[in-house]
Amino acid sequence: MNSSFLLSITTFVYGLAAFLYIASWVFKKELPGRLATWTAIVGLAGNTAGIILRWIESYSLGIGHAPLSNLYESLVFFAWTIIVVYLVIERKYENRIIGAFTTPLAFLALAYASLSPNISDRIQPLLPALKSNWLIAHVIACFIGYAAFAMAFGISWMYLFKQRDTEGKSRLLAPFPKPVILDDLNHQLIMFGFLFLTVGIITGAVWANSAWGRYWGWDPKETWSLITWFIYATLLHARMMRGWHGKRIAYLSIIGFVAVLFTYFGVNYLPGLHSYGA
Amino acid sequence: MRRYLLDYLNSIWKFFTRIMLSVILLLSLAVTSIVGTLIPQNESPAAYFQEYGEFLYRIFDVFDFFDMYNSWWFQLLIVLLAVNIVVCSIDRLKATWKIVFAKNPIFNLSRFKNHADKENLVEERSPEQLKDIYEPLISKSFGYARTEQTDKGFCIFAEKWRWTRLGVYGVHLSIVLLLIGSLIGSIFGFDGYVNIPEGESVNSIRIRNPAQSKALDFEVLCEDFDVSFYDSGAPKEFRSSLTILENGKPVLKKDIIVNDPLRYKGINMFQSSYGPLPPKEVTLSFKSKKTGKAYQKKVLMGQQIDIPEAGGRFVIKDFDNAFQFRGRSIGEAFSGFLMPDNGRPIEILLPVRFPDFDQGRKGNVAVSVADYDRRYYTGLQVTKDPGVWVVYAGFILLIVGCYITFFMSHQRLCIDIVKKGEKSIVMVAGTANKNKLGVPNRLKKISKKLTKLA
Numbered sequence A: 001m002n003s004s005f006l007l008s009i010t011t012f013v014y015g016l017a018a019f020l021y022i023a024s025w026v027f028k029k030e031l032p033g034r035l036a037t038w039t040a041i042v043g044l045a046g047n048t049a050g051i052i053l054r055w056i057e058s059y060s061l062g063i064g065h066a067p068l069s070n071l072y073e074s075l076v077f078f079a080w081t082i083i084v085v086y087l088v089i090e091r092k093y094e095n096r097i098i099g100a101f102t103t104p105l106a107f108l109a110l111a112y113a114s115l116s117p118n119i120s121d122r123i124q125p126l127l128p129a130l131k132s133n134w135l136i137a138h139v140i141a142c143f144i145g146y147a148a149f150a151m152a153f154g155i156s157w158m159y160l161f162k163q164r165d166t167e168g169k170s171r172l173l174a175p176f177p178k179p180v181i182l183d184d185l186n187h188q189l190i191m192f193g194f195l196f197l198t199v200g201i202i203t204g205a206v207w208a209n210s211a212w213g214r215y216w217g218w219d220p221k222e223t224w225s226l227i228t229w230f231i232y233a234t235l236l237h238a239r240m241m242r243g244w245h246g247k248r249i250a251y252l253s254i255i256g257f258v259a260v261l262f263t264y265f266g267v268n269y270l271p272g273l274h275s276y277g278a
Numbered sequence B: 001m002r003r004y005l006l007d008y009l010n011s012i013w014k015f016f017t018r019i020m021l022s023v024i025l026l027l028s029l030a031v032t033s034i035v036g037t038l039i040p041q042n043e044s045p046a047a048y049f050q051e052y053g054e055f056l057y058r059i060f061d062v063f064d065f066f067d068m069y070n071s072w073w074f075q076l077l078i079v080l081l082a083v084n085i086v087v088c089s090i091d092r093l094k095a096t097w098k099i100v101f102a103k104n105p106i107f108n109l110s111r112f113k114n115h116a117d118k119e120n121l122v123e124e125r126s127p128e129q130l131k132d133i134y135e136p137l138i139s140k141s142f143g144y145a146r147t148e149q150t151d152k153g154f155c156i157f158a159e160k161w162r163w164t165r166l167g168v169y170g171v172h173l174s175i176v177l178l179l180i181g182s183l184i185g186s187i188f189g190f191d192g193y194v195n196i197p198e199g200e201s202v203n204s205i206r207i208r209n210p211a212q213s214k215a216l217d218f219e220v221l222c223e224d225f226d227v228s229f230y231d232s233g234a235p236k237e238f239r240s241s242l243t244i245l246e247n248g249k250p251v252l253k254k255d256i257i258v259n260d261p262l263r264y265k266g267i268n269m270f271q272s273s274y275g276p277l278p279p280k281e282v283t284l285s286f287k288s289k290k291t292g293k294a295y296q297k298k299v300l301m302g303q304q305i306d307i308p309e310a311g312g313r314f315v316i317k318d319f320d321n322a323f324q325f326r327g328r329s330i331g332e333a334f335s336g337f338l339m340p341d342n343g344r345p346i347e348i349l350l351p352v353r354f355p356d357f358d359q360g361r362k363g364n365v366a367v368s369v370a371d372y373d374r375r376y377y378t379g380l381q382v383t384k385d386p387g388v389w390v391v392y393a394g395f396i397l398l399i400v401g402c403y404i405t406f407f408m409s410h411q412r413l414c415i416d417i418v419k420k421g422e423k424s425i426v427m428v429a430g431t432a433n434k435n436k437l438g439v440p441n442r443l444k445k446i447s448k449k450l451t452k453l454a
């Protein structure tokens, strides 16, 4: 069994977990919910094993390095962090509906990594510029941040649905956490994500300074991560002004995550370099 | 007149204290930054002209879109943000300072009763006994605690992490540090590059912006350059052995690789590129068609030699590192002239990777390159940035400040113990300046602990 195969299987396990979470929400049944949690845990175990196995495989190929060096590996790690952050929240808030809105993101990330013809799952040797501990810290911090923003994105949609139904008529929306809780959870996740994005940008800057002698160069990827950072900084400040609660914050959170996605994928379509190989 | 001026200054100050302004500025920075990622920056005017046509070119040029992060309007936005941060922070710091550094914190029992989250417990013991049990626990887990006697019992007030209210000022100060650091760098630093052939030394470099040369007050010698490859052909490591010379004497030696630069006198040298140099000496092989014999000869570039078996004379003229043959690169190639004893000179191409190439010419002798001295130059990025330590200090402050601001709050606790018959009624109330929804949970935990003790 090699790591790519194990991770492909994990993709389906995550898909099943997402399906069960949604089923448990829509049909208001407890059993699929509990199954969903266990499925997610099994998926997480597979995901973890896949990452470790890939690490070992790289060493047996004689080009050993942490499996965080290209788009495929970062997506695998992204899915892993989303599920970890989600499971923590599920435990803390004892609410599985959030899973219906967030585990699909982990499934999509892994599915994209495993199935997209544009993404190679080959273990490649590290280019000289990528041989840096700062880079590892950079990737880990960024993706923890992105995972928190992904959760906040899902929760913002939940908030937007829930707050429209003020009289509590909708059967589907009834089991959602209260809007205040969703709003607060959104904020907590964004603070958490903002801290890690900050650490991510900073470690990236330190890495750039050790590789190229400049900590900031306004290349499109750097600039987009800064744009993302500005958007979430706006959100944090806007929240402190009266009137900017709930809906507007949810919108900003959604825009912020779109910027995250653009930083991650969209930038490759822009003129410029930074992509992983540069 | 004076009054008028003061009013005026005052209203400017007020303008910059608004948090709405920072929301607008942050959003403007986010939106305008996009432009520079859609239009490649700092290319030649000709390239832009071709890409966008005259009309757009003029418009973009007026707005400095081709170097927008250095444009006056983008820098203005950043300066406004900096002023906004400084003014806003100073404006609020006064009030925060008073709270943080108050000698004796003021607690108001009735405010806890009316406005705080709370838990209520009923205990069998008297207020006196409970007070003695609770006090050690509370003063252990809170930094500050004091007990006051009330009409029907006692009240314990406690608090911790008052200073975390200053965290956000750390965050804002860090932004200012980043801006100051980058300013120092752009005034007192430089960003340049130099190519050094193996075995040679330089004592000046090229600056990028504005393009000019700059003398160093020491010499850099590149003793050796090496590139190694993975089996797949991807580069594995670039390594330059550098020596710093002062007055001709070596003072520092270091092998640099990507991610591990050499630093000397505040100047940093980074491995950034490399390239081949034209060789000096080439070993040629001549194969005679008549006798089938092969001869090898060492020649210098440009040196004329006689071809064995009276084949004429030969001279190498040129070296190309990536020769284009029918639109494809065929790698390193030499070119030279073969001059027969009678007849006109013939130009001959000698691709290094295809030694049989010249046999296709069907001449009397086939020439090929057997060997040559492969020499490289190393490309170094040379920078000086005295502001980098200010920036790094800003980085650390930014991370620490964000952590404090987001995850630590000024927490206050009030335990009010009231005698009721043989029993006591205990109210555990608390507030926090942030993460208020987390307070009830925290109170539950504390109450549990108190119940266990009593």
Ligand code: HEM
Pocket (backbone or CB within 6 Å): A233, A236, A237, A240, B016, B017, B018, B019, B022, B081, B082, B084, B085, B088, B089, B092, B168, B171, B172, B175, B402, B405, B406
């Ligand atoms: C890139 C620039 C900035 C960053 C990264 C930043 C960061 C932060 C952070 C993380 C917080 C805490 C938010 C929270 O508690 O949820 C905060 C609060 C605040 N910021 Fe900023 N900020 C920036 C610029 C500004 C500017 C320009 C102003 C000018 C008015 C400003 C005014 C404030 C104020 C008034 C607070 C609230 C402080 C309090 O709770 O008393 N910030 N900022």
